[in-house]
Amino acid sequence: MSKSSKPNYTDSLQTLMQRVGISSFKALASASGVSQKQIMRLRRGEVEQMRVETILKLAQVLKVPINVLMRTFLNSEIAQPPTEDKTIATLKQEYQKLQHQLEQQKQTLLQEFQLSTLQVLESCLLQLPTFEFKVKEHPEISATKLLPLIRPLQQLLQQWGIEQIAPVGEKIPYNPQLHQLLSGNAQPSDLVIVRYTGYIQGEKLLYRAKVSLVE
Incomplete structure (x- = not known):
């Protein structure tokens, strides 16, 4: 050159x-x-x-x-x-x-994420231990009183765009891509009942719903 x-x-x-x-x-x-x-x-x-x-x-x-x-x-x-x-x-x-610097930023973002999550779950975190203590003292307390404590978790899932595949107890056609049989065999479109709900986030499957055949 x-x-x-x-x-x-x-x-x-x-x-x-x-x-x-x-x-x-x-x-x-x-x-x-x-x-x-x-x-x-x-x-x-x-x-x-x-x-x-x-x-x-x-x-x-x-x-x-x-x-x-x-x-x-x-x-x-x-x-x-x-x-x-x-x-x-x-x-x-x-x-x-x-x-x-990138590692520090990563830690800062993680802490901010944890803090925002805790703010949504605040009522659940504060009240659940007290409810557990009262249930141990008074086993006759109705479990329905526990339902309001679940709402913050439902709100958090909604914020993250996470949805249930189907409610527990619902009878739906079997879909092997979304459902996991607890026992036996099933063909697509066979009627099954949801025993444990599954979750999806957008088009991504997080957990398959656990189902059993309708007798």
Whole structure:
């Protein structure tokens, strides 16, 4: 490569893209969330002028270690080996820092999720132990008084978009994809009764309903 010509790493980038099934620079930009302007910088060997977050996103999508990506696209005419090694070491430190920040964000989101869930279940959590204590002292207490404590759980399931497959006790046609027979055999459309309800979330099956044949 002469000093008058600009470095071009397009072929190197296309080789990495082909390995992960990315057919165009536009598709690479879409998959990584990196602008095509930044991808052009990579093709020109201007990797030292790019942000660490940008290089990290591209490395993840191209499925190569960040130090390999750096060595592949670092312009050797403007960067001597000692500078290159120092840059890679700095990027590794930044990468570790980002990983730590992501882990902290993950913990924060988990705590927020747990707190919001507890707020919905607050009445259930506060009253259920008291109800359990009273039932032990007075076994004759009607179990129907327990039903209001279940409502917060029902509200939580509704917020998450989780629905029952069918109510307990309902008689419905047997569907092997949604139902699990407790005993015996059944053909699709045979009438069964729901013994334990199942749950779905959108189109995803969480738990099949447990059913038995109607005698």
